[in-house]
Amino acid sequence: MEKVLLANIDNPKSAEIGVYEASGGYDSLRKSLELAPDDIIETVKKANLRGRGGAGFPTGMKWMFASKDPKFPKYLVCNADEGEPGTFKDRPILEKNPHILIEGMAISGHALKAEFGYIYLRGEYPAAKGILEEAIRQAEAKGYIGDNMMGSGRNFKLAVHQGAGAYICGEETALIESLEGKKGHPRIKPPFPVNVGAWGMPTIVNNVETLSNMPFLMRVGPEAYAAIGSKECPGPKLFCVSGHVNKPGVYELPMGVTLREIIYDHCGGIKNGKTLKAVIPGGISTPVLPPDKIDCPMDFVNMPKHGSMLGSGAVIVMDESVCLVKVCLRALKFFEHESCGKCTPCRDGVSWLRQVLARIEGGEGRPGDIELLSEVAGNITGKTFCPLGDGAASVVLNFIKHFRDEFDMHIARKGCPIK
Amino acid sequence: MKSQIADELECVKAKYPAERAALLPALYLAQRKYGWLSAEAMDEVSRELRVPKATVRGVATFYAMYRHKQVGRNVIQLCTNVSCMILGAERLVDIIREKYGVEPGGTSADGRFSLVIMECIGACGTAPAMLVNTDFHESLTQENIVTILEGYR
Numbered sequence: 001m002e003k004v005l006l007a008n009i010d011n012p013k014s015a016e017i018g019v020y021e022a023s024g025g026y027d028s029l030r031k032s033l034e035l036a037p038d039d040i041i042e043t044v045k046k047a048n049l050r051g052r053g054g055a056g057f058p059t060g061m062k063w064m065f066a067s068k069d070p071k072f073p074k075y076l077v078c079n080a081d082e083g084e085p086g087t088f089k090d091r092p093i094l095e096k097n098p099h100i101l102i103e104g105m106a107i108s109g110h111a112l113k114a115e116f117g118y119i120y121l122r123g124e125y126p127a128a129k130g131i132l133e134e135a136i137r138q139a140e141a142k143g144y145i146g147d148n149m150m151g152s153g154r155n156f157k158l159a160v161h162q163g164a165g166a167y168i169c170g171e172e173t174a175l176i177e178s179l180e181g182k183k184g185h186p187r188i189k190p191p192f193p194v195n196v197g198a199w200g201m202p203t204i205v206n207n208v209e210t211l212s213n214m215p216f217l218m219r220v221g222p223e224a225y226a227a228i229g230s231k232e233c234p235g236p237k238l239f240c241v242s243g244h245v246n247k248p249g250v251y252e253l254p255m256g257v258t259l260r261e262i263i264y265d266h267c268g269g270i271k272n273g274k275t276l277k278a279v280i281p282g283g284i285s286t287p288v289l290p291p292d293k294i295d296c297p298m299d300f301v302n303m304p305k306h307g308s309m310l311g312s313g314a315v316i317v318m319d320e321s322v323c324l325v326k327v328c329l330r331a332l333k334f335f336e337h338e339s340c341g342k343c344t345p346c347r348d349g350v351s352w353l354r355q356v357l358a359r360i361e362g363g364e365g366r367p368g369d370i371e372l373l374s375e376v377a378g379n380i381t382g383k384t385f386c387p388l389g390d391g392a393a394s395v396v397l398n399f400i401k402h403f404r405d406e407f408d409m410h411i412a413r414k415g416c417p418i419k
Numbered sequence: 420m421k422s423q424i425a426d427e428l429e430c431v432k433a434k435y436p437a438e439r440a441a442l443l444p445a446l447y448l449a450q451r452k453y454g455w456l457s458a459e460a461m462d463e464v465s466r467e468l469r470v471p472k473a474t475v476r477g478v479a480t481f482y483a484m485y486r487h488k489q490v491g492r493n494v495i496q497l498c499t500n501v502s503c504m505i506l507g508a509e510r511l512v513d514i515i516r517e518k519y520g521v522e523p524g525g526t527s528a529d530g531r532f533s534l535v536i537m538e539c540i541g542a543c544g545t546a547p548a549m550l551v552n553t554d555f556h557e558s559l560t561q562e563n564i565v566t567i568l569e570g571y572r
Binding site: 073082083084085086087088090091116122123124125126127159161162163164165166167178179180181182183184199240241242243244248249250280284314316318322326327330331334337338340 | 434436437439440441442443444446447470477478481482483484485496499500501502504505506537538539540541542543544545546550553555
């Protein structure tokens with residue numbers, strides 16, 4: 001497959017506008033500015049582009065909702081707060097291919113009649129901030145964005161807003177609160193951000209990778225785009241693979257490639273000839289899978305049928321040496337730390353889960369603890385304001401579902417059987 | 420008296436339709452100027468943006484990257500989340516503790532290093548990883564981490 005999102009990134013000067021222009025950069029914007037905004041939205045719907053942030057919501061539908069709202073100004077916000085542990089797929093775009101994102105945002109801004117765009121960038125990517133700001137300056141100087149972009153009479157101003165280390169701000173309503181200068185507490189929905197978002201105005205929040213698909217999508221058209229990868233959920237997709245594989249890294253592959261192909265064909269299999277024990281396929285919130293479940297097509301439609309989720313496409317591979325109780329505990333420490341504290345089932349429930357896991361891992365687990373974990377997790381699911389609590393509960397339930405023996409052994413032997 | 424961060428803040432405010440939106444960037448500006456967010460630094464932000472002191476403090480304490488005590492000359496932000504953990508990040512915490520006498524969340528007696536345990540920093544493919552100040556260091560080992568840290572005085 002031709003690299004789209006990661007095109008040029010092996011060129012050390014890939015972040016410079018000249019390099020991007022030399023390979024046809026900003027041609028799609030020029031072409032798109034000649035189209036009516038609604039035609040672009042139709043193209044996106046026809047291409048069946050789904051949001052790459054984790055939920056896989058159809059992008060064209062989100063855009064249509066925002067576009068139909070009569071209120072102006074509208075805001076386009078790029079979610080560059082990739083904080084889902086295991087996820088590093090947007091970083092190469094932000095650091096090495098910033099113009100594909102800027103062009104994508106300018107096209108999207110035109111489609112949505114949004115004249116203001118923000119890139120909400122996580123605080124942990126300090127280098128990306130300077131690179132993006134320089135790229136924005138270059139694009140403005142060339143007249144691609146800013147006032148009267150490319151002589152079209154349309155305006156699009158773009159700015160970077162730096163987050164400050166809060167996972168919850170990856171959730172779109174918390175992100176909007178944070179953009180407005182507040183604590184990152186999620187808002188109740190509805191109203192949805194497409195109607196009432198930043199500063200009360202229609203706001204479209206899209207992931208870095210989603211927006212970066214736009215120049216290519218507009219260049220090749222919806223039919224060619226939809227022909228890549230899974231029929232139900234097409235397009236190029238970034239997968240970021242970490243853990244015990246021979247060649248970890250970010251891979252651009254067609255949507256629907258199987259988890260097995262990613263691990264064995266692209267990443268060279270398990271390191272040091274060891275055996276695969278477990279895979280987290282889409283970032284830490286997605287259900288863990290045992291080795292006999294890795295023939296699943298990695299896309300938003302098929303993964304749920306195989307007991308997990310595509311999430312952010314962050315594949316964490318674990319070999320036989322890993323204690324899964326410890327991994328589960330580490331994940332829950334993370335969720336406890338990142339719970340915003342707004343609602344009780346998440347704030348107290350996740351903390352309780354972490355405490356029970358800690359005693360099991362520490363060799364002080366009691367008979368009945370696994371049932372307790374399941375009960376507490378069951379009382380979080382569906383009862384929280386935002387998906388953070390659900391994610392934490394689902395992590396525990398799925399580790400127990402697939403690896404119950406390992407939890408039982410920790411309790412029976414009063415410690416880790418793997419050491 | 421004119422605030423030390425006022426000039427830079429004017430440029431920041433211009434990016435947003437509402438002044439309040441400049442609160443996160445203003446806290447970063449204050450932190451860069453003073454090294455950490457003392458009560459006085461937060462009060463200054465409160466005055467500049469005309470946002471109540473309690474609100475400024477609430478926001479400043481919500482986000483993990485704002486510092487609420489004096490930090491060392493160099494801040495080590497080491498990730499210990501799952502991808503880094505399964506590749507040995509915990510041992511690196513021990514090495515930093517033993518070699519430089521700094522506990523997670525603390526600062527060494529000579530003020531050279533502060534150590535912050537991070538949740539994922541997006542370097543999982545080259546785990547374990549850390550940020551020292553604003554520099555990424557990836558593919559860390561028990562050997563190379565000391566060599567890297569020796570470069571920070």
